[in-house]
Amino acid sequence: MEKDTVKGAVDDAAGRVKRQVGEWTGDTQAQVEGAAQQIKGKAEKAWGNVKDTARDADQRSHEEVERERLESERRHHEAVGS
Numbered sequence: 001m002e003k004d005t006v007k008g009a010v011d012d013a014a015g016r017v018k019r020q021v022g023e024w025t026g027d028t029q030a031q032v033e034g035a036a037q038q039i040k041g042k043a044e045k046a047w048g049n050v051k052d053t054a055r056d057a058d059q060r061s062h063e064e065v066e067r068e069r070l071e072s073e074r075r076h077h078e079a080v081g082s
Contacts, residue, residue, distance in 0.1 A: 002051045008044025011037050 019034025021027070 002048035002055075004044050004051065005048025008041045008046070008048055010041070011044060012041030015039075015041055 015034045015037030017034070018037060019031050022030030022032075022034055
């Protein structure tokens with residue numbers, strides 16, 4: 001998991017708490033700050049998810065290339081051994 005995903009989750013949760021406390025106390029500044037922090041957290045989480053997905057796709061691609069290479073070697077050995 002990307003650090004951006006974790007940081008985003010923390011910012012989202014902290015913003016949600018700040019916004020909620022602002023609602024309970026009538027503090028509109030805290031509500032605005034909390035909402036802004038939530039948006040920041042959601043953006044960070046999304047960016048972390050994009051990076052996770054790209055890394056996972058790259059890993060799958062490398063694994064697929066390796067499987068194809070091994071299969072090609074196996075077929076070559078079978079043909080030479082026949």
